[in-house]
Amino acid sequence: MAASVLRIAPSARAALRASSAKPAGAALASAAFVRGKATLPDLPYDYGALEPHISGKIMELHHKNHHQTYVNGLNSALAEIEEAASKGNQSKAATLAPLLNFHGGGHINHSLFWENLAPANKDGGGEPEGALKSAIARDFGSFATLQSQVNAALAGIQGSGWAWLVKDKAAGTLQVVTRANQDPVSGNYVPLMGIDAWEHAYYLQYQNRKAEYFSAIWNVINWKAVAGRLEKA
């Protein structure tokens, strides 16, 4: 996940300059430099590396266009909030909360997503090992039960959203939750593994056959990355 201080990747900088298709009123505070702008993280693999499960065309659009738009929107919202706050206009800052949640959540969610995917022939697919395997057995009974719970959660999303395997910090147990739109996993839950159920995540390849996408993506889940998150949770 990228929250780099004093660095804006050239592509993100150009995108920030070029982007004008923003919600009304979302102008960048041009003069003031805002520390720590969000940037689009690089994928740990090529766009085509998740084929045939997720097409290279989808990965490219999803990363370069969709995720980039969230990065741009996040930076824009943050700049506006900072400007409003610095002028003592807390009310205006508060009205920007939905934009911050949407674009900020979009940036967080996609950043986590790229990391918990991997090519099928390298860390992608299969089943988890070690502590993660034990936790799944303990909290779901079996890996198969986890899978069917996640798939049911995905199928049950009405509109756009995500399904997440999370750790409940208070209970110490693993759970499957869904989030609408780009609402992030936060508070008591630590996101371990996420699956994007927005139509843009699969439509070019699977069209309305989303059950096929939900089935296929298990071949490219990076359980090592998920295990790493559990360790830190």
Add this chain to the structure above:
Amino acid sequence: MELHHLKHHQTYITNLNKALEVSADATAEGRLHDAAAQLSAIRFNGGGHINHSLFWENLSPASSPDAKPSAAPKLQAAITSTWGSLDKFRSAFAAALLGIQGSGWGWLVKEAGTGQLRIVTLANQEAVVVGDIPLFGVDMWEHAYYLQYLNGKVAYVDNIWNVINWKTAEARYTETREDVFKVLKANI
């Protein structure tokens, strides 16, 4: 259009029928908790069926006279009176559509009681069902445009303006609420 109609809309109908059947059986047997469990599916799939049924009717081939704003003289007058001009309405409507975060629809509605024109956006498959009269709607779910426009929804919103059925919009503006929804009765 083909996928949208044959697959997406059909799925809403199939799932709505399933949910209604389960709900009806449960209610008949006094299992109100089981009937209540179907409410979400009825609302979602019912809304999807209603929205898409109205949507197909409020589209028209660009070449047809029905697609010209002049096919809706009374509605145009009301639009001008409300937003100042058709162009200003178009901008406001586009901004509303593009501001939707996630899946949803944008509708021009005639408000219940006042008869005022309003732009409303609704999330997911929420529908204009309580009081207001839907005049025309635009589907902003990604499936409505993705294969053709990819993530370029500005272009989709721009272009769909050419296929709005103003004749239908005018009819909905002037007729009763019952008439607006008659398409649903016709397909039971």
